Amino acid sequence: MDKKGIYLSRLTNLFGGPKYDGKYLKEMVQALLGNLTISHTLTNLVIPTFNIKRLQPVIFTTNDVPNVSKNALLSDVCLGTSAAPTYLPPHYFETKDTVGQTHTFDLVDGGVAANNPKMWSLQTLLAITQVSKEILMGRFKLANMQPMDSTRMLVLSLGTGVGRLEEKYNAKDAAKWGLLRWVYNDGASPLLDIYGDASSDMVDIHVSTVFQSISNEQNYLRIQEDGLVGDASSLDVATEKNLQTLVQIGADLLKKPVSRVDLETGRPVPVRGEGTNGDALARFAKLLSDENKFRHSN
DSSP, rough: OOOOHHHHHHHHHHHHOOOSOOHHHHHHHHHHTTTBGGOOOOOOOEEEEEEEETTTEEEEETTOOTTTTTTHHHHHHHHHTTTTTTTTTTTEEEETTTTOOOOEEEEEGGGGTTTOTTTTTHHHHHHHOOOOHHHHTTTOOOOOOOOOOOGGGOHHHHHHHBBBBOOOOOOHHHHOOOOOHHHHBBOOOHHHHHHHHHHHHHHHHHHHHHHTTTGGGGGGEEEOOOOBGGGOOOOOOOOOOHHHHHHHHHHHHHHOOEEEEEHHHHHOEEEESSSHHHHHHHHHHHHHHHHHHHTTTT
């Protein structure tokens, strides 16, 4: 596509609907999942979405009390939570709870409710909160375990990768921006970047502090590549070449040393003496295996 075509494509995306119509994705997801609902899953799920009609987050979980989540088709939930604004259209569907009441959903990507483009820690906090909720409601019983008891939790947070950390904006340029430039500026959205990164840093520092404050930092493992460049840092470049590049980046990431957030700077730094990400994953796997054997022996 020439420069004129790229410009027209961006202009259409800005004023005339999402970048993709979502028809192929919808057909593929529905074909793969059919009539399966969340109740058919083999493990507990926590899937964040956002209802644009009510302007509030909607969390689909396996243990939802009124069974609104359990009766929802997995295909509908997947299409809702992946409907990234400007990329895909919002997804509408209906479901009924156990007493026959109809619930309607006008959903977009759960990232707007639990977004963390730099570290995805809001997703981590959401998972910890859900476990604590299960404990409070008596559905998750472990001896002497209390809500938010990080000494009894193993948290594995896998990032999707972000572009190389750099200085993107400055006050001199931003002072000249109007509404449009704050929303769309040379292919980026400064307003979304600022809101997203601000919340991401605050939540990641919070989660890290909780684990580090009781010397339990090894139970929180964050694996993220923060140096992506070119197509690898794009949200929607799905060429075979780029997918192979991402696979290699993931393999290389396993060989990198474990990193942890520096509570003063808010940035991840390598940790001495804890080996590579691959070593840490192996340790997590053994702990989980030992816990599973312990539960089944009692």
